[in-house]
Amino acid sequence: MAKITFDGIEVEVADGTTILQAARKIGGSVVPPAMCYYTPLKGSGGKCRVCLVKVTQGSAKDPRPMPKLVASCITPVQDGMVVENTTNEDVLNARKGIVEMLLINHPLDCPICDQAGECNLQDLSYEHGVSATRYEEERRTFNKVDLGPYIQLHMTRCILCYRCVYTADQIAGNRVHGVLGRGDAAEIGTYIENIVDQEMSGNVIDVCPVGALTDKTWRFKNRVWFTKPMDAHRDCPTCSGKVTLWNRGDQVLRVTARKDEYSEVEEFICNTCRFEKKEMSDWTIEGPRHINRASVISANHYELPVVNVPIVPNLPASTKKNLPQH
Amino acid sequence: MAEIINEVKFSDAGMAEIQRYISHYPEGRQKSAILPIMHVAQAEFGGWLSPQVMDKIAEILNIQPIEVYEVATFYTMFNLKPVGKHVLEVCRTGPCCLRGADQMIDMIKQKLNIEEGETTADGMFTLKPVECLASCGTGPMLQVRETYYENLDTEEKLDQFLETLRNTEVETPYHQK
Amino acid sequence: MGIKILTEHINVPGIETLEVYRKHGGYRSVEKALKTMTPDEVVEEVKTSGLRGRGGAGFPTGMKWSFLAKPEGVPRYLVCNADESEPGTFKDRVFMQKNPHALIEGMITSSYALGANTSYIYIRGELMFVLRILEKAIAEAYAAGLLGKNIMGSGYDLDLHVAPGGGAYICGEETALLESLEGKRGNPRNKPPFPAVKGLFASPTVVNNVESIASVPWIVNNGGAEYAKIGVGRSTGTKLISASGNINNPGVYEIELGVPVEEFIYSDEYCGGILKGKQLKAVVPGGSSVPILPANLILKTAAGEDRLMTYESLSDGGFVSGSMLGSGAFIVFDEDQCIVRNTWNYARFYHHESCGQCSPCREGTGWMEKVLHRIEHGHGHQQDIDLLVSVAKQIEGNTICPLGDAAAWPVASAVRHFRDEFEWHIKHPQEATLPGAVYRGQLETITA
Secondary structure, three states: OEEEEEOOEEEEEOOOOEHHHHHHHHOHHHOOOOOOOOOOOOOOOOOOOOOEEEEEEOOOOOOOOOOOOEEOOOOEOOOOOEEEOOOOHHHHHHHHHHHHHHHHOOOOOHHHOOOOOOOHHHHHHHHHOOOOOOOOOOOOOOOEEEEOOOEEEEHHHOOOOOHHHHHHHHHHOOOOOEEEOOHHHOEEEOOOOOOOOOOOOOHHHHHOOOOOEEEOOOOOOOOHHHOEEEEEEOOOOOOOOEEEEEEEOOEEEEEEEOEOOOOOEOOOOOHHHHHHOOOHHHOEEEEEOOOOOOOHHHHHOOOOOOOOOOOOOOOOHHHHOOOOOO | OHHHHHHOOOOHHHHHHHHHHHOOOOOOOHHHHHHHHHHHHHHHOOOOOOHHHHHHHHHHHOOOHHHHHHHHHHOOOOOOOOOOOEEEEEEOOHHHHHOOHHHHHHHHHHHHOOOOOOEOOOOOEEEEEEOOOOOHHHOOOEEEOOEEEOOOOOHHHHHHHHHHHHOOOOOOHHHOO | OOOOOOOOOOOOOOOOOHHHHHHOOOOHHHHHHHHHOOHHHHHHHHHHHOOEOOOOOOOEHHHHHHOOOOOOOOOOEEEEEEOOOOOOOOHHHHHHHHOHHHHHHHHHHHHHHHOOOEEEEEEOHHHHHHHHHHHHHHHHHHHOOOOEOOHHHOOOOEEEEEEEOOOOHHHHOHHHHHHHHOOOOOOOOOOOOOOOOOOHHHOOEEEEEHHHHHHHHHHHHHOHHHHHHOEEOOEEOEEEEEEEEOEOOOEEEEEEOOOEHHHHHHOOOOOOOEHHHOOEEEEEEOEOOOOOEEHHHHHEOOOOOEOEOOHHHHOOOHHHHOOOOOOOEEEEEEOOOOHHHHHHHHHHHHHHHOOOOOHHHHHHHHHHHHHHHHHHOOOOOOHHHHHHHHHHHHHOOOOOOOHHHHHHHHHHHHHHHHHHHHHHHHHOHHHHOOOOOOOOHHHHHHOO
16 A cells, blocks of 8 residues: 555555546545546556646655656556645646647637537636637648448547547457547548447547547537436446436437546447437436536536435435535 | 459568568567568558558558558658659758758759659659758758768759659669668 | 777778678677676676767666666567667768678677667668668678577577668657557657566567667777776767768767867867858757757857866756757757748657657647747747747646657747847848848857
């Protein structure tokens, strides 16, 4: 076990844990953001640089500070390590600079983007960005491409996190898409016209932090904050069948994997569950899905906002959270 | 599609070269040989890599075609579109510019009536500006296949060079050994 | 004339053949090391020599070697970084082309020291003609029993291969090089783990520059202590300098570290002065990524001391008034050269060569190039100058690999030392965009 101090808070984690995971154990507003790291995907992380933190003491044995800011998502903790995130001005300035970099070639048209309301880049910009842009050059644009009948790729919105590539390698198999080109001309693509149609391929949509990969069965059908997320399951021969349904009334508009507060899926789901089971009768409903992240989705909670446990028995677990007091 | 793939056939010498490179790496690491194989392929198939050629490379290395596309699009030496008989890879980087590279590139454009990235109408030359070729003391310079042409700092030298090249036949380098 | 460790025989006719190379003392270090020394003793000699990595970073080679993990039953690799691509640098290319056996000898002796039984020379793909020279020399070495099984009857086995790149500056970064050598895109790896623990094929690996490896035979033959006597302070030994730009004698020079910069520029033994008797305007002393210095600061430190060709002297003053020895690529600018144009050119290079993996470098290098392109072509605004400094700062130190720093430093230093030239470009776009237009204001303050 290793004991570290993160933003002044002590936390004990297993050896080999990354700084980011240690911070997530503390939770709340001290957790660094992550745009490319994704816990279920091996090898992810280190690329977007928004999770940079300052290590002011390397370990109890070697207390020297680390000379540069380090990516918290891939740097393992050492016993006695002292890390600064929200308490360090250099970190916050660097993060602001990196958010600006992520945005210079990203369209600033959230109102017409299907991902709006559940976009990690939108949240990140809101928390760490600035309101004006200093970038006056032409932005990089691409045409929209269909990767088969279910998935649309709009490369213009991509931040090259590589998550979808790792997903294809590790979850779906028989990868036909990848990162082509180099530098800021790099793009996700299939090179020759090709269809992404492996049974687990739809997961690339869930792991995409922005609106670059979207579900064609859902695109522009509704706004995510108008929908009601519900946990549901079915007996599925391919995957766990545990999903979140996004409904308008009794109409199932979209099916996704269940995601936690860091937008990481709990279990990957198959394309049949995701794209072909759009009837309420396909599913056993478990109850409302609590969206516990800084997002407009959680703004319109329809579950009971304040819960008196002794009076209302047998509530679903998701409502028993300590809601923030304002 | 399958028929087209079958048409891609390396020469015996080319295939021997490929097998030699693959043998340089440990068991199960045959993908390591991808860059030298692409060099062989580019030399054998007209100076560029078509999707069919890349699919053939994937087949030889027993990897997914996308893995070949990813690599081919990363490294700038691999041409992904047809090129002229002689690709003029002209250094455009700082140290060569101190010795007149910009002027040489302009002269080439004028003489061949092409812009950067274009091929002459007769299919003889493609102008491809590249970054530093580690020949900074002898700039302006350019590379054609495996030969450096250096100190091309006057119009006469450039004319002479282009004339020589016009009459040069293309050979695959490993055939000469 | 100083001592020549690397280039003594480089111009001997036929030195590229095994026969002539051996006639001039070649492969003595292999015999000495394999027959009379333990691997650890070779490592110790290299440590004692104070040899520092000649690729640019200047990290002590012996120390790098001593970090190599040695788990049982796992192969170790030595990989020679011959991906020489830093603008201004051509010493390794010339060296390998002329004297391939000298590198091969260094590879054998160094591989023995590290306990590697398979080693690779990763050479940039543009140098296929050098690859063929090396492969020919390697074949000769195999035939003579200097490579392969039981080298010189010592019981030590080594296979040596040359692997070409495909056109990517980033593959000079050691972990990008390893990715490329494994047949992948040249994306630098996140560290840790470092190559010394998990490098090529996930095995412990040392990556060294051509010149570093080629210095090892002399160290083995003459002892690390002898090597350490050459040079000044912690800058021991000799260094190959690639001299280019507006000088009379461009080329590769082997110098004893410690030669005064002024002597290097003006002496006929080296650069032979500025071309056509013009005035010196600036120098980039260590490859395009290191800070550019105006004439006054390259000849003398801010404290007024003579600047020497050493790691320490060239970096004296930090980035405020100093630069770096880097790869030893000495790029000289005369009074007719435009700093803005050159900075744009370098920015274009780093933009072109960014792998695109991490966001500050992928986006920031392109941003800087576009702003510099505007300024150079008469469309700049005054606030662009501070914008450049700010973007450079947002990249520096925040990237996976040092390419971000390499892209930021030339821009930041050009603005630092030649700010008035940038301002002139912005204030006078019409004059500044005339062919051959150069701002000369700075020169008045630097004429000695």
